Amino acid sequence: MAPLSVLPGRLRFETNSLVGDSDGCLLLEDSISALQGVTEVAASHRTGRILVRFDETRVTRSEIETQLDEALRAAALQKERGPEFSELRRSAASRTASSSGVGHFVMEMALHAFLPAPLDLLLPTAATAFRR
Numbered sequence: 001m002a003p004l005s006v007l008p009g010r011l012r013f014e015t016n017s018l019v020g021d022s023d024g025c026l027l028l029e030d031s032i033s034a035l036q037g038v039t040e041v042a043a044s045h046r047t048g049r050i051l052v053r054f055d056e057t058r059v060t061r062s063e064i065e066t067q068l069d070e071a072l073r074a075a076a077l078q079k080e081r082g083p084e085f086s087e088l089r090r091s092a093a094s095r096t097a098s099s100s101g102v103g104h105f106v107m108e109m110a111l112h113a114f115l116p117a118p119l120d121l122l123l124p125t126a127a128t129a130f131r132r
Helices: 022-033 061-081 086-114 117-131
Strands: 005-007 010-014 038-043 049-054
Touching: 010 061, 022 038, 022 049, 022 061, 049 061
Parallel strands: none
Antiparallel strands: 005 010, 010 049, 038 049
C-alpha cells in the first residue's frame, strides 16, 4: 500500500477496508505499535486513514508497510469471522475509558480554573459539549 503522505518520521495511509471497522482499527494499531521504533499509530474507522509516527533510525518505511499489509489482512479476516472476538473489544474499551477519563479530568480542572463562579453551574454541560 502506498502512503498518501510521507514526511520524515511520519507516514499517512488510506484504505476503504477500515471505514466502519473500529475493531479492525484497534487490531491494526496494536500490530503496528509492536514494531520497534514506532512511537504513535492512529487509525480512524470514520475516514479509513492511518497515521504512523516513527523513529527512522530504528524502523524503515518498508517494514512499516509490510506490517501494515499483514495487519490489514488480519483485520479483514477478523471482520469476516464476526463478533466473537470480544477480547479485543474489551481491551479497546478499557484503553478508551482510561484515556478519556484523564482528558475529562483535565478539561474539568481547566474549566473550573477559568470560568467565573456563576458559570460553574454550567460546567457539566460545557464539558460535555467540548468533549464531542
